[in-house]
Amino acid sequence: MSERLQPTTAELYARHIIPTYARFPLALVRGAGVRVWDEEGRAYLDFTSGIAVNTLGHSHPALQKALARQAATLVHISNLFLHRPQAELAARIGAMVGTPGKIFFCNSGAEANEGLYKLARKHGSARGRHEIITLDGSFHGRTLGGIAATGQLKVKLGFGPPLDGFLSVPARLECLAHAVGARTAAIMVEPIQGEGGVRPLSAGFLRALRALCDEHRVLLFYDEVQCGFGRTGYWCGWEATGAPDAVPDAVSWAKGIAGGFPLGAFWVREPFADLLGPGTHGTTYGGSPLACAASQAVIETIEKESLLANARERGAQLVAAAEQMPHVREVRGAGLLLGLEVEDLPPLAGEEGTVALRLTKRLIKAGLLVVPAGEQTIRLLPPLNVTAAECDEAALILHNVLAESSPQPEASRSSSS
Numbered sequence: 001m002s003e004r005l006q007p008t009t010a011e012l013y014a015r016h017i018i019p020t021y022a023r024f025p026l027a028l029v030r031g032a033g034v035r036v037w038d039e040e041g042r043a044y045l046d047f048t049s050g051i052a053v054n055t056l057g058h059s060h061p062a063l064q065k066a067l068a069r070q071a072a073t074l075v076h077i078s079n080l081f082l083h084r085p086q087a088e089l090a091a092r093i094g095a096m097v098g099t100p101g102k103i104f105f106c107n108s109g110a111e112a113n114e115g116l117y118k119l120a121r122k123h124g125s126a127r128g129r130h131e132i133i134t135l136d137g138s139f140h141g142r143t144l145g146g147i148a149a150t151g152q153l154k155v156k157l158g159f160g161p162p163l164d165g166f167l168s169v170p171a172r173l174e175c176l177a178h179a180v181g182a183r184t185a186a187i188m189v190e191p192i193q194g195e196g197g198v199r200p201l202s203a204g205f206l207r208a209l210r211a212l213c214d215e216h217r218v219l220l221f222y223d224e225v226q227c228g229f230g231r232t233g234y235w236c237g238w239e240a241t242g243a244p245d246a247v248p249d250a251v252s253w254a255k256g257i258a259g260g261f262p263l264g265a266f267w268v269r270e271p272f273a274d275l276l277g278p279g280t281h282g283t284t285y286g287g288s289p290l291a292c293a294a295s296q297a298v299i300e301t302i303e304k305e306s307l308l309a310n311a312r313e314r315g316a317q318l319v320a321a322a323e324q325m326p327h328v329r330e331v332r333g334a335g336l337l338l339g340l341e342v343e344d345l346p347p348l349a350g351e352e353g354t355v356a357l358r359l360t361k362r363l364i365k366a367g368l369l370v371v372p373a374g375e376q377t378i379r380l381l382p383p384l385n386v387t388a389a390e391c392d393e394a395a396l397i398l399h400n401v402l403a404e405s406s407p408q409p410e411a412s413r414s415s416s417s
């Protein structure tokens with residue numbers, strides 16, 4: 001009998017990786033476009049994009065080339081010096097937003113949001129205002145500030161005492177109007193909540209929020225870490241809700257901004273753009289030449305390959321298909337940030353967890369990777385360059401898995417027992 005000398009990848013994880021994630025037992029080795037392959041050589045359709053990160057799919061030649069070229073030139077210099085890739089990227093993103101403002105580059109979504117919390121406090125400090133209001137069900141990251149801002153109890157448990165100055169309220173205007181007070185410095189919302197189950201705010205809501213913030217001289221922040229940077233078929237997630245005029249005072253991004261290379265950023269509108277002056281904020285890695293070159297390649301490719309239009313069209317295709325599927329209660333979202341809320345399907349033998357988790361596991365077995373969001377919703381987040389044929393392929397897998405999830409009719413159930 002031959003003895004296995006090497007531990008499996010799962011065994012190495014169990015031994016050496018802190019178990020903060022209940023990972024799916026799937027070790028991936030390679031990706032191309034919307035497909036990935038596991039260690040056994042099995043292919044999957046990747047509709048996770050690394051949780052809304054791989055904007056151009058896997059191994060896109062433009063991203064490969066930009067990274068290779070920049071890696072051979074200048075990888076990192078810190079923020080003590082200037083470099084062209086950061087300057088040009090900031091100008092490009094500024095043009096994308098279309099309102100005068102400035103940008104700070106960092107490394108992740110939680111870090112970008114931390115910058116916004118500091119901006120709120122700096123702006124409010126002269127008037128004794130430091131409180132930030134967010135929405136129930138929101139998700140803003142895993143730092144202490146992030147979990148304080150997040151409107152979900154589960155991320156806070158065991159990490160008390162909570163950071164002072166954060167308050168979450170139901171996503172209703174009267175609740176926000178009631179919560180704004182003498183200590184409020186900012187209101188922060190995701191125009192489309194991602195982790196909370198893909199829940200878009202309406203155009204009317206965002207406009208009313210803008211008016212409320214103006215009335216009370218409170219800053220309005222959009223956390224576009226998940227819904228920004230083209231994911232919805234628009235550069236800015238708030239445009240996808242139908243309110244391009246509801247421009248916030250600051251926006252945070254990360255995830256898709258550099259197509260898989262770690263980069264975060266926040267943009268601040270004039271006249272607030274210089275509030276965080278020299279010595280008030282910083283980060284060693286943020287906006288390195290390598291990260292900025294990757295982001296520029298992502299923006300150029302989105303423009304060259306008309307991927308915003310593709311995201312809108314493929315999104316509409318997936319919505320139309322999903323609305324016909326069995327057990328789908330509601331389809332929400334915009335572009336390629338889509339959530340399918342399903343009925344409470346009964347567990348199959350040996351299955352545990354929420355409906356969203358159980359369905360995700362069944363889909364993985366069938367060759368389609370998706371992301372659960374909340375208890376009853378699965379997220380479809382393919383890359384922005386996914387094709388119509390790939391969407392058809394994914395829709396067929398989804399349809400079949402959902403059809404197989406049907407509870408057996410009474411007669412056949414009793415006859416087989």
Ligand SMILES: Cc1ncc(COP(=O)(O)O)c(C=O)c1O
Binds near residue numbers: 110
């Ligand atoms: C809306 C939103 N904000 C912030 C974050 C945190 O981003 P990161 O994981 O890069 O820190 C996430 C991550 O899922 C997110 O969806």
